Amino acid sequence: MLTFQAEMHAQAKLKERIIWLLYLGTVFFLLYGAANEFASLTAPHFSFYFEWEKQIDFIPAFIVPYMSSDLIFVIAFLLPQTRLELRVLALRVLFIVLISVMIFIAFPLEFSFSKPSTESYAFLFKLLEADKPFNQLPSLHVSFAIVFWFSMKETINNHLIKAVLLSWLLLVIASTLLVYQHHFIDLPTGALVGMLAILFIRENQSKVLITKFMTPRHLKMASYFLALSIGLMVMSFALTPIFLYFFLCCFSVSIIYAFGLNHLLDISYKKARLIRWFILFPYYLGCKLSWMRYKKSLPLVSKVDSGVYLGRHPSIGEYSKINALGVKRVINLATELPLNKTALIQHRFNFLDQTIQCPKAIHKAVVLIEKHKSDGIYVHCALGLSRSVIVIWAWMLFNGKTNEEITEHLNEIRPDYVKSKYMEVNISLYQKYLNSQLN
Template identity: 25%
Template sequence: MKLRSQLNCLAVGWLIILAPFFLVTYELVNQFTATRADINSVVYSWEQYIPFIPLTILPYCSLALLYCISLFLCRSVSEQTRQACRLVLASTIACISFLLFPLRFSFIRPIVEGFTGWWFNQLEQFNLSYNQSSILYIILSWLLWQHFLQHTPKRLRWLIHCWFLLIGISVLTTWQHHFIDVMIGVAIGMFIDWLIPVKKIPKTHIHIPCTQSKKLTKYYATAALVCLCFGIYSTPWLLWLALSLFIVSCSYHFGVNTIYKSQHGKYSAATYILLFPWRCLMTISRWLYTRKIPAISPINEHIFMGSYPCSSVKQKAILDLTFEFPRAQSTYNCVYRCIPMLDLVCPSMMQLQQAVSELEKLRTQHNSVLIHCSLGLSRSAIVVVAWLLAFDDFKTVEQACTFVQQQRPQIVLGSKHMELLEQWHINITQNPMNMNLVRC
């Protein structure tokens, strides 16, 4: 009760800050843009067939109430602070976008009277017909939708989905915004949702970028910049790929948790959608590399190593090392664990320890385990070699690597992998305490 009272007081405090911030910034930007003469509209031809439905003003206006309620739903101070920061960032990005790319709604709305007419009159006192691009309502709709889902029982979540879908439709059927505004608003909402997630992401380890990680950061950032330029000047859909590649570059710089993959192998809705273009490219790459190599290679009677499983799996347990793909549907009938690792980068000692420990637990409890990464060539290989050194009779790293290579000749372990394995071998042979940690 004491915590709830504290959270309610903080929620009131946040609203005292957020409400004026929202109203003042939005109004000032509207007034400034109203003085400009270079405001255009972006309208698709099919939008002329969107009907005007006055009654949808009710879900449209309900967002203001949901905005306030969201802060009172939080179960902790940290969650409440994250939610407030999400709302502040939404208004800030929207206002900046309003100033840089102002757009105008071009349709003439019919005169509405009666009950719904009163609501439209109230709305018009605040909402001018300028600055529609990066529609704030849609940004907030996405953020509040994700927030309310976290506080709704699963059996009732369909109500949340339906109501927020109505809100999304209402921005078109009340003739408040064009479709381009909705697309931009959703994109910004998802970006904020990725940047400040609803749930706090646990920090599994401290990421210190290595030389290879820094190179990949630069490559992905450069590719994102190229796509951004082409997207702005020629092909707008490339902006989606640019944002996707930017997020991946952040993951190589800040660590694998930048693209948070849950213990169940799932991404947040925002991350899943934002990374879709990059994931398509990775799927094509995976197919090109794996079409001529075995999907699964047995290491011994208990451990199997392979690429991302696209067909049914016979093993009872799965250890997934990918960060670029969600859990494969073919593994839903198996016990599943994941230790996400960056592709083309040597894992940290802590990640290796976690993966080996998890592999041994799965082997002990379920007897047969498939450990996989994307191609089944490096990440899974280094974990299997480390496991053999810890739990089998191999005395040297070279012996263990040779054995694994005999079972799966295509594996690729570079000098950094070998250095890590040598250090791993020293740790578990010279310090029994480290071996106990692996067994935990």
């Protein structure tokens, strides 16, 4: 079986750090670019500056620290750090981007000074021309500088390097004024957003967000939805703004996958239910249509053992067939699908589809099966091919079966189940968890 260290205090592998970098870098450029394009379409916009700012010198050399912000972004994610430290950094960056972009859209400001012509650093200034003179308040350069300092100073032990880093970040902040990219008001507001990110997202106070179980597999799935989001954003500018609604849905699902916020995709989750339904309706509809398409080609129920059954999400009429088997309880892992009315007792676990599941959550389902197997229990996900298989596999491990015996049995009763590396990692993590409970 494949191994993966899922503990939050384990060192994040380089591959994991790269995936986070690519994911959040894409999120940044997508949202920042969209806000900038929106501002350009609705220009001109108001400019806010103090008269004394006209006396600020334009210093071409400061284009170097200004443009280095992207490089610092890369370094901050690639530095060796624990999975917890990486998650905190990722959440802070996401917080800054989301808050800032909402402000850019709601209150677009425009930079009002003209840059003097200069032959120095022509290449860097040419690159800078792609950034239109909008997205002013708050300054993301300032917000990122603050967050990157708090992150990088924890992972850098050399005091000299720390001093150089701090000095350079201060130059980055100063450069926003000295290359005529921002007015002064953008700096303190950028600092405020950065400090709010530090204040709200901390290891000891943000456990609901930080400790949610997720793995690089979650990020892989999140990337698929993010890629779709990019296409929808392009279509919204090129064709019609209607696609913004579908963008909002796909982007939200991407964030949910990336940060392991499983409960937000649970169709029965009551908090902010109306808002969630409005935003995620296209996703729910897509899941429903997918289930309708494939359910006819898959068997409803497969018998695992006496009183224990495995299968797909049943329609309302199919519950009678399950009931006829003597089943009294259902473990429903397809929480993205509507809860059909049935007399059977339902236990719902919000497992994200096609991801690695939390071993502790799997064990709760295993204990539930073991407790009620004499009453008859039916374990299902959407199609009965992955999430339900993981739980059943874990239950058989709990009862002393070997992986070879389980594989042979599942090939007999559910031959089309998903055979993928992420499934192997699921089982490996549960075996490790089970051994820790037994020892």
